[in-house]
Amino acid sequence: MTAPMPWRSIPELVQSASDRFGDAEAVVDGELRLTFTDLADRVRRTAGAFASAGVGPGDRVAVWAPNSSEWVVAALGVLTAGGVLVPVNTRFRDEEAHDIVVRSGAKALCVQNGFLDREFTGPPGVPVIDLKTSGFLASGRPLERKVGEDDLADIIFTSGTTGRPKGVMTTHGQTLRLYAEWCRLAQLRQGDRYLIVNPFFHIFGYKAGLVASMIRGATVLPVAVFDVDRVLELVEKERVTVLPGPPTLYHSLLEAGGGHDLSSLRVAVTGAADIPVELVRRITTQLPFTHLMTGYGLTEAGTVTASRPGDPYEAVATTVGRPCEGFEVRIAEDKEVLVRGYSVMRGYLDDPEATAEAVDADGWLHTGDLGELDGDGRLRIVGRKKDMFIVGGFNAYPAEIEGVLLNHPAVAQVAVIGIPDERMGQVGKAFVVPRAEVTQAELIAWAKQRMAGFKVPRHVEFRTELPLNATGKVMKDKLS
Incomplete structure (x- = not known):
């Protein structure tokens, strides 16, 4: 307490x-x-x-x-x-x-x-x-x-x-x-x-x-x-112990390889809708970190959930942990994550209408994120309400699809959006930053073996990088 x-x-x-x-x-x-x-x-x-x-x-x-x-x-x-x-x-x-x-x-x-x-x-x-x-x-x-x-x-x-x-x-x-x-x-x-x-x-x-x-x-x-060489230099020179950041930070550290003494690193903190289990394993086995915390937060409430020391790899990678003290989390009928607690914002500046839309009369903040709670009360984020697209009547959640595609050994980064389709209404398109050679046909065939057909992207576009904002989030409005 x-x-x-x-x-x-x-x-x-x-x-x-x-x-x-x-x-x-x-x-x-x-x-x-x-x-x-x-x-x-x-x-x-x-x-x-x-x-x-x-x-x-x-x-x-x-x-x-x-x-x-x-x-x-x-x-x-x-x-x-x-x-x-x-x-x-x-x-x-x-x-x-x-x-x-x-x-x-x-x-x-x-x-x-x-x-x-x-x-x-x-x-x-x-x-x-x-x-x-x-x-x-x-x-x-x-x-x-x-x-x-x-x-x-x-x-x-x-x-x-x-x-x-x-x-x-x-x-x-x-x-x-x-x-x-x-x-x-x-x-x-x-x-x-x-x-x-x-x-x-x-x-x-x-x-x-x-x-x-x-x-x-x-x-x-x-x-x-962020410059990976500068970060590696500072970690060694200043004996850095704590290094939080988005998953892309840790990918960069792993890809940069040796040449620097990183033995001082102890704590990593990250967060994303779905982090590959393999990345979590590599952060804690190939890098010196002894504690990795994942969590979920938003500007309107701060850090809402977090993993706990001792949580298994699978839980740390596929969920964002349990509610922090003083928070309640529940899932609405449409899968939206609702949050209530002392840290929910006092409101939006000069916008009572948007405030009332975001925080209901019972004090629940409607986050706009979609999620589910597992049997241990851990939250899993499956996407954004506004990101969801509908394929032939079925709801498709980009974060869920991205999580599967990230398990492919040739995929370093991926972002999925819905695009118009004459027959299905919408279908998925994946923008992929590869780490090894792979074709669109190979990736789609691989995905078909691992997820329902309506979730499988119909199109794959390979990129050297994804458009990121300054906090490491993919700017999907820049993808089409």
């Missing part, structure tokens, strides 16, 4: 981490090494800078920048000034980002110009602060405003892969309670060295990364852009 939180807010957590861990390394970013004491001091100065810039309690500040020590200091500084953090996806183009900045009512926009060879602009009337060159973060007098557990901490916009992004509102108390639980399930420890490849603009990087590290006293090593 999770103990009562000793902190009412994320700023209190930052100060507590300084008191508890002091001279231990909090953030390592290139040549920069900040202790927990250094970090807390910088955060308070940054809070003063935001206050001088007119940011008051409840005001929003957007951060449109990659993982870095400056992102950490800026974000925590916003919260310490009593503000509300609005992270923005670094892959968004100007128009997309400006829409979020304007809708959030942000009083300022923090950027890192030059990242991905881009200049990051702001909408008219919103001051733009360059985190690398402006000197803004160090310009304030130390400040820490009182913030409560029920105060809004952040507005994180959904990925927008299925429509216009919606701003998810979450409080300090919700985040602290849930990610203390996450630390326990992931076996994050004091002194761990946590390489954060997952972007900070996403809850996997920000909450299961930065906030979790503050809770346990782990060192944050931010990575701006």
